[in-house]
Amino acid sequence: MTAPVLLCTDFSPHAETAFPFAVRFARALGVGVRLVHVSDVDVFHAQGSAGARRLWEDELLRYINERLEAAAQTLRAQGVEVETRVRTGVAAYELLEEARQGVSLAVLATRGHGGIMRAILGSVAARFVQASEVPTLCVPHGAVDGPIRQALLPVDFSELTSGYFGAAVDFAKLFDARIELFHAMVPIETGWGGVVNVSGAANETVMQALSDQLVELATHAQSLGAKATWSLGEGPLPARVITDRAANLGADLIMMAGHGRTGIRRLLLGSVTESVVSRSDRPVLVLKRG
Numbered sequence: 215m216t217a218p219v220l221l222c223t224d225f226s227p228h229a230e231t232a233f234p235f236a237v238r239f240a241r242a243l244g245v246g247v248r249l250v251h252v253s254d255v256d257v258f259h260a261q262g263s264a265g266a267r268r269l270w271e272d273e274l275l276r277y278i279n280e281r282l283e284a285a286a287q288t289l290r291a292q293g294v295e296v297e298t299r300v301r302t303g304v305a306a307y308e309l310l311e312e313a314r315q316g317v318s319l320a321v322l323a324t325r326g327h328g329g330i331m332r333a334i335l336g337s338v339a340a341r342f343v344q345a346s347e348v349p350t351l352c353v354p355h356g357a358v359d360g361p362i363r364q365a366l367l368p369v370d371f372s373e374l375t376s377g378y379f380g381a382a383v384d385f386a387k388l389f390d391a392r393i394e395l396f397h398a399m400v401p402i403e404t405g406w407g408g409v410v411n412v413s414g415a416a417n418e419t420v421m422q423a424l425s426d427q428l429v430e431l432a433t434h435a436q437s438l439g440a441k442a443t444w445s446l447g448e449g450p451l452p453a454r455v456i457t458d459r460a461a462n463l464g465a466d467l468i469m470m471a472g473h474g475r476t477g478i479r480r481l482l483l484g485s486v487t488e489s490v491v492s493r494s495d496r497p498v499l500v501l502k503r504g
Contacts, residue, residue: 218248218297220317220348221289222309225251225281232323233285234359235351235497237292242388243318246295250312251282252305275300306341313348320350324491340488343472343500349381350472350500352491362389366465368396368456368490371427378471379431381501383440385469392441394463395431397424398455399448421446453489460496472500 221236223229240247253274278300286296301308313320324339343350367382386393399420428444435442449455460468470487491498 216245217316217318218246219243220309220313220320221247221249222320222322223249223251223282223285225285228355229323230285231355231357232321232351232353233289234292235353235357236321237289237294238359238362239319239321239351240294245318246297247289248297248299248312248317249282249286249289250299250301250309251278252301252303252308253278254303254305306338306345309338309342310345313342313346317348320346320348322350322352324352324354343488343491346472346500347502349385349502352494352498352500354495354497356495357497360466362391362466364463364465365389365391365393365467365469366396366456366460366463367393367469368398368452368486369428369431370397370471371431378501379435380438382469383435383438383442385499385501386440387438390441391466392443393435393469394465395428395435395442395444396456396459397428397444397446398452398459399424399446400450400452451489452486453493456486456490457494460494465496468494468496468498470498470500472502 219236219240221232236247279298282298282300286298289296299312301312309320320342322339322342339352343352365382365386369379382393424446425444428446432442432444445459447455447459449458456468468490470490472487487500491500
């Protein structure tokens, strides 16, 4: 794999939160980092004569390039090759175009403010995660970089046919990390604000069936060389169940299936993944089909 890791910055402290994570993944993948800054197209429409606007634009670009090079030097000091690029336009679109030019992974610092990074599920980050065709590591503000020893992979048992499972196993093996396959059970809603009460015997049957499927997935992961375990959780809000399990497990990374589907399947999978990204206090790797 030679395609670099795409790292985006708006020069804010929030964006810098993602830098060490980008370096860690780049080293593990054996690739460099492509550091990109996107300037909003509106900043190049200043008032005044054409000559004055040109001088202002030149000065702004000089400033941006200086800041970008300073950030690149910080990354290079950590032992990775870095190339820099400046793009002008609508941030989400420009970042997606950059990703299409060949990257192995995109790294976004979420919950930034202004510039190219806004709060996750704000326009830029949400659109990128939804539309990107490459895996995207979402790093929340305040996340602390460190070895990735334990990963959590929520599953809905479609992973073996969707291609996400293989990608998740590959990333876990990349860091020699343990991976826990986790299924969040959700109460069955009636549609009128209530839930279906399942008898003890029926509930045991369901639990056993889910456990059997998790054992099968874990066994398959182990056959691929991963150190895999499994567990079950239950609650009305899947995203909360997942993030609570990640905290209790001490997971260094949550891996979630991305989407790319339409209709109800996209809405269900997309909403859970986006909710996990929005509430997680640890990095979330949004996978794409392998």
